[in-house]
Amino acid sequence: MSSLMIRKSVYTVAITGLSIFSLSAQKSHKPNLVLFMADDCSHYDIGCYGSVDSKTPHIDNFASEGMRFTKAYEAAPMSSPTRHNLLTGLWPVKTGAYPNHTMAREGTLSIVQHLKPAGYKVALIGKSHVAPSSVFDWDLYVDTSKGGDLNFDAIDNFISECRSEGTPFCLFVMSRQPHTPWNKGNPSQFNPEKIKLPPFYVDIPETREKFCDYLAEINYMDAEFGKLLKILDEKKVRDNSAVVFLSEQGNSLPFAKWTLYEPGVKSACIVRWPGVVQSSTTSDAIVEYVDILPTFLEMAGAKAQGELDGKSFLGVLTNKKTEHKQYTFSIHTTRGIFGGSEYFGIRAVADKKYRYIVNLTPEMTFQNTETAGKLFKRWKEVAENDPFAAMITHRYQHRPAIELYDIENDSYCMENIADLPENASIVKRMDQVLKQWMKACGDEGQPTEMKATEHQFRNSRGQIGEE
Numbered sequence: 001m002s003s004l005m006i007r008k009s010v011y012t013v014a015i016t017g018l019s020i021f022s023l024s025a026q027k028s029h030k031p032n033l034v035l036f037m038a039d040d041c042s043h044y045d046i047g048c049y050g051s052v053d054s055k056t057p058h059i060d061n062f063a064s065e066g067m068r069f070t071k072a073y074e075a076a077p078m079s080s081p082t083r084h085n086l087l088t089g090l091w092p093v094k095t096g097a098y099p100n101h102t103m104a105r106e107g108t109l110s111i112v113q114h115l116k117p118a119g120y121k122v123a124l125i126g127k128s129h130v131a132p133s134s135v136f137d138w139d140l141y142v143d144t145s146k147g148g149d150l151n152f153d154a155i156d157n158f159i160s161e162c163r164s165e166g167t168p169f170c171l172f173v174m175s176r177q178p179h180t181p182w183n184k185g186n187p188s189q190f191n192p193e194k195i196k197l198p199p200f201y202v203d204i205p206e207t208r209e210k211f212c213d214y215l216a217e218i219n220y221m222d223a224e225f226g227k228l229l230k231i232l233d234e235k236k237v238r239d240n241s242a243v244v245f246l247s248e249q250g251n252s253l254p255f256a257k258w259t260l261y262e263p264g265v266k267s268a269c270i271v272r273w274p275g276v277v278q279s280s281t282t283s284d285a286i287v288e289y290v291d292i293l294p295t296f297l298e299m300a301g302a303k304a305q306g307e308l309d310g311k312s313f314l315g316v317l318t319n320k321k322t323e324h325k326q327y328t329f330s331i332h333t334t335r336g337i338f339g340g341s342e343y344f345g346i347r348a349v350a351d352k353k354y355r356y357i358v359n360l361t362p363e364m365t366f367q368n369t370e371t372a373g374k375l376f377k378r379w380k381e382v383a384e385n386d387p388f389a390a391m392i393t394h395r396y397q398h399r400p401a402i403e404l405y406d407i408e409n410d411s412y413c414m415e416n417i418a419d420l421p422e423n424a425s426i427v428k429r430m431d432q433v434l435k436q437w438m439k440a441c442g443d444e445g446q447p448t449e450m451k452a453t454e455h456q457f458r459n460s461r462g463q464i465g466e467e
Contacts, residue, residue, distance in 0.1 A: 031240050032169050033241070033300065034228070034243045035243075035292070036224075037245075038246070039174070039248055043072075046060075046268050047059065048060045053215060054215055056222040057226075058226035058229065059245060062229065067316075067317060071285065072269030073265050073328040077249040077265050078249065078257065079100070079249075080097065080100045080457075082248060083129050089290055090307070090308065090310075091309050093438075095108050098455065099452035099453070100338075102456055106132065106135070109306045112135075112136060112137050112138060113306075114304055115297070120302075121139040121162055122169070124174060126172070128174070148176040158171065159235045175221050177217050182213035185217045187213050187216040190212040192205070192208035195212065195215070202383075206375055207379075242271065242273040244270070246289070258334070258370070259332070260357050261355070261413040262407055286327070286351070286352065287325070289310075291311055291325075293308065295313050295314055328349070328351075330347070331347055332345070332346040333346075339367060339370075341365060341368075346358070349433050355405045359403070362399055367397070402431075
């Protein structure tokens with residue numbers, strides 16, 4: 001062999017070795033973890049989840065770059081318990097954070113305490129709605145502006161600082177859109193006469209106008225998400241960042257937020273992780289918000305520092321598994337919410353076929369801020385002469401003790417089939433599973449409901465809710 005050939009062979013081996021070393025170093029580097037969450041956004045009002053009216057180009061394109069889940073759920077249909085559940089990986093009653101405007105018990109571990117030992121900086125920028133600060137001890141917390149906008153300079157600076165230090169980061173970007181009031185975005189993009197409304201709305205001009213305002217704010221939120229993705233690109237952290245998009249519970253119009261129907265607890269969930277999660281994929285595995293924290297820990301190669309109720313679904317993301325859970329569970333209480341009933345506790349369990357709901361006090365009238373609002377009052381006026389409006393307004397406020405829905409064929413939960421004789425065995429099975437979950441959580445049903453106000457956060461003025 002000539003000396004030239006030898007030099008070429010050595011050079012090739014060296015380059016190959018360097019490439020393998022670089023690839024190995026890249027794989028061993030801890031990924032950044034980023035989660036963006038909307039606020040009060042129904043999953044089906046996003047383009048890639050089936051909306052023909054909504055304008056969500058950034059979310060839709062993001063879905064083409066990762067895995068979109070069709071059966072993602074949260075444990076509560078209100079912001080505060082949902083966020084505590086997400087950030088602790090624990091069920092709401094276990095932490096005490098089950099009413100709205102709530103707080104976790106002292107000593108509860110959040111994702112901050114779980115990830116810091118692994119060398120991560122953990123930040124939340126945007127809406128918090130969690131307490132106390134001893135549990136959520138962020139490396140950086142920046143609230144939204146008085147107008148409700150995200151601080152993108154803070155996001156940019158946080159990522160730049162972590163990059164310069166060589167520190168992996170976990171960043172939660174929590175939008176306040178499209179939470180009411182729907183006053184952002186451009187409603188003129190949408191034609192109120194042509195939009196498609198869910199089947200449980202009273203179809204009058206006022207409803208259509210309101211819905212266009214809501215769609216405009218979804219479009220505004222989509223632009224916020226686009227800005228976040230652009231920063232990740234500009235800071236050159238895209239390829240080493242696992243990014244999650246969540247829509248949170250449904251909008252505040254009837255039958256979504258504040259309910260345990262599919263529109264109230266089913267969420268958009270999309271995950272992009274270049275080189276790990278295959279693009280343009282869809283999964284029908286049941287995953288829950290309680291599973292996000294353990295999934296992040298496994299992504300980071302970090303150990304949990306205490307008990308977790310959630311389970312990592314990394315195996316689903318990497319196509320090693322197609323299933324994750326058999327059941328999803330959720331809880332709701334109106335006690336302590338603004339305009340809520342004195343008490344109206346709800347518990348639910350669902351599998352891929354059925355959703356089973358228990359209303360603890362069916363003799364009570366269901367109330368919230370929506371039932372006290374102008375639109376619902378207008379619906380009730382229409383109900384005086386319209387049978388459908390009469391049925392839908394009554395059904396929203398008056399519930400039977402148990403409800404069962406075939407969610408494969410009735411995704412909006414319109415037909416209660418609990419009383420059909422052929423479904424008795426399904427009701428029995430689901431009821432047993434739900435009671436087992438409640439017992440494991442320490443949930444005593446109505447006694448737990450009556451203690452809800454003991455678990456609500458009060459600000460410096462003694463008022464329930466955030467400052």
